[in-house]
Amino acid sequence: MTETVNGVAFIILAFACIGGAVGMLTTRHVVHAAFWLLEVMVAVGGLYLLLSAEFLAVVQILVYAGAVSVLLLFVIMLTLRSREDAVRPVEISIGGGVLAAVFGVVMYVAIAQYGDHVAQMPAVVPDTAALGELLFSRWALPFEVASLVLLTALVGAVWWSREDDRP
């Protein structure tokens, strides 16, 4: 027996993702762009739920929708000198469009050629407890290294963003 992903839910979430990303790229207001990104992050969390990755869905909401969005909004507010600075001129880059179009066509060809070679969705679904056991047994060393990376990034961020009082 093979499981399936709910097609209606997938289409709704995919529409939310792509719509949010397009909104983020087309809006002229920086704060609106941050909220569009937040919407994309929440929709991707829903897609993780569809893929029965519940732990990742919760982490996605906590880290991206919670921490990263607040951080982005903080920096946007801190780097605006006036209210009018938030509204930016329309930025269109032909080079970027060509680059993205070439990349998209390559990806389309690759997926059309190899995407369906992947097997049907297996019915085995380990729960979050199994994920935790694997994380602290087989993936214990990468886990510790990841915590060191986060600690270093934290110290570095504080070091860079402090007031410059050196002589």
Place this chain on the structure above:
Amino acid sequence: MMQVGPSAFLALAAVLFTLGLYGAVARKSAVMVLMSLELMAVAVNLNLVALSRFITPSEMTGQFFAIFTMVVSAAEIGLGLALVLAIYRQTRTIELSSIDELKG
């Protein structure tokens, strides 16, 4: 019931990554570029989780990769925003076109 295979997830992730790529190149504000980078990281994570569900559902390899990608991208956005703040403090602007001191 409609069937959704792995290629649907791969296609969605490719669209998100393409949009993020365009944003990272086209936008002129450093914060907007960082947001586009986050969009690309999320697209990669979506790929990893989808392929993990379809290929290695019991080992969950892709899910662990996605966790570590999240760690790295969280560190990246924290450091990137700290850099943006430091640059803003020095030059009073975060326009990428005006940060050209090192240009030869």
